[in-house]
Amino acid sequence: MASSPLEDLDIFQLIHDSESECCTDNSESGVEESESEIDFDEDPSSSSATWGPPHQHGRRHVNNYSGGAVGLNTNEAPHVNKDSTPFCIFMLYFAGIIHLLVEETNRYYHQHVDRRQDGPSPRPDVTESEMFLFLGIIIQMGHDIRGRLKDYWSTLEQFATPFYSKTMKRDRFLHILRFLHFADNNTETDRNANSYDRLWKIRTIFDTLNDAHEKYYNPYEHLAIDKIIVKYKWRVVFRQYIPKKHKCFRIKIFKICDAAGYTYDMKVYLGKDRTCADQDVTETHATVRGLCRRIEGLGHKQYMDNFFSSPDLFDELMTKNITCCGTVRPNWKGLPDDFRRRQFQLKKGDIRVRVRQNLTALVWKDKRDVYILTNMHSPPAEGSFCDEHGNAMKPAIVANYNKHMGYLDKADRMANSYSICR
Known part of the structure; x- marks a missing residue:
């Protein structure tokens, strides 16, 4: 039987934008670049000046979870x-x-x-x-x-x-x-228009599936947001080239998952897009805001890493009855000055804490400094905490974060049998 030229084609190649060009930007992503656009805040009257010791300001926000019974x-x-x-x-x-x-x-x-x-x-x-x-x-x-x-x-x-x-x-x-x-x-709309959707060929199916994720399933109270990297070798403009990564050519997808590994919502990163952001809101902030739109007002607890976390984002989500916890970059605008200037000289096991209303920022020294931002936990005690062998004792907030941030790993394992071409 004669072979077909289609036999070795990936399905996704058949639906990609054949006239698009491969992304040649060697940076990890435009989304990450947008974070660097937030300048270091030198204004002493900024929100960072309101941070103080936990015994002066700290109080824990308690949200009431009303998301319904977990499952179908x-x-x-x-x-x-x-x-x-x-x-x-x-x-x-x-x-x-x-x-x-x-x-x-x-x-x-x-x-x-x-x-x-x-x-x-x-x-x-x-x-x-x-x-x-x-x-x-x-x-x-x-x-x-x-x-x-x-x-x-x-x-x-x-x-x-x-x-x-x-x-x-x-x-x-x-x-x-x-x-x-x-x-x-x-x-198809005009490719040069600002409103052009690079995912238009599968947009209807993608949105239909996302809507079904919400319609037919009630997720757990604890959720995690993260980015996943999908290997992809064909030509689309939003494909990214990362030479230092094992998967050099890849597509980035942002996902929100629960404890069962269920994908509750997802968004494909299509390149740098300022239409969803402004001078005060980064693209990552806008991305999380969009992924959380389906759980507003239900009292969910949201975990994320330092790619997304920021004081402004946590404050905004709290107004929507969503509390958050995540690692954070110490130089983020709005964090305490001594965090952003890295003024602490910590030894292994040391913990330093600053609070602002419901928001708690802590740095814990293990093998390196670990910065955590949360508004769902009570502020921990400051001090030095090591066991009898001199090993740093992990704060409860850090242990809780590690427990819940593995949700996307479970989702990835379940989807690992299928490449994006299938």
């Missing part, structure tokens, strides 16, 4: 119960997406197919049943990694797996793969 939202899925199959859950999230895939794939075929290259007569339209089978094969491929697509349909003894040929013929699979589409190409 039975109000939105009353027909799902303990006897339901995994396919029933799958249909909650993907029924509308399957319909859209079929519609746009058939549209693209009829708009652009060259009949002379595709055979003597038109192929039949893809049906929803076929699209389910197609996606089933894609999912199985994630558990059965092979070098080439044609190997899945090989009759050679070392490759033969009847599942693939019984589910769908290879030529039909490659036909669907060739014309798989997620949007009408005629709806």
Whole structure:
């Protein structure tokens, strides 16, 4: 059987912006660069002047959690119960997406197919049943990694797996793969417009899936925000090149996950964009604000690392009944002056604490200085805390942070079988 030029193509290559150029900026990301735009605040009358010792200012904010019972939202899925199959859950999230895939794939075929290259007569339209089978094969491929697509349909003894040929013929699979589409190409807007969406080809499906994440699931009280890096070798303008990283070419995705590893919301980083920020709000601040929009007023506890944490962000989220804890960069605007100037001469096990209303900033010396910002914990005691062996004793705030920041690692492990191409 003759091989197809599509056999070694990644699916995501078929939907990427073919006219876009690879990002050649050697910086880690425009988002991180935006953080450096916040100047060091030398004004003694700034908010950093209001920080003081914990015995003078500290008090803990107690938020009331009202997010509902964790797990499936039975109000939105009353027909799902303990006897339901995994396919029933799958249909909650993907029924509308399957319909859209079929519609746009058939549209693209009829708009652009060259009949002379595709055979003597038109192929039949893809049906929803076929699209389910197609996606089933894609999912199985994630558990059965092979070098080439044609190997899945090989009759050679070392490759033969009847599942693939019984589910769908290879030529039909490659036909669907060739014309798989997620949007009408005629709806593309001007690339030079400020409002141009670099993710427009999959925007509808991406937003539909995010909406389903919220609609059908109530997350745990504790959530974590972080960025994940997805290996990606094809050409899109928002791909980033990091020569010092193992995954040199990559796409950055911001995610919010709960203790079960459930992705509650996500956002693809599409390049530096100041439309969502202003002089007082960085892009990372605006990113967290957007990811938290679905949990406002519910009393969730949010954890993040120093890529996101800032006093202004924590203060804003508290007004929306969201308390936060995270590592923080000591030179951030709004932090205590002695933190930002790194004036402490700490020994191993030492803790220094400053508070401002509900906000607590602490630095703890272990192998290096660890800076934490929180408004969900009571201020710890200052002093030097080591065990009988001279090892630094970890503050409860640091232990709590470490416990809850692993949520995205769990989500990554569960998704690790599938590259972005699949």
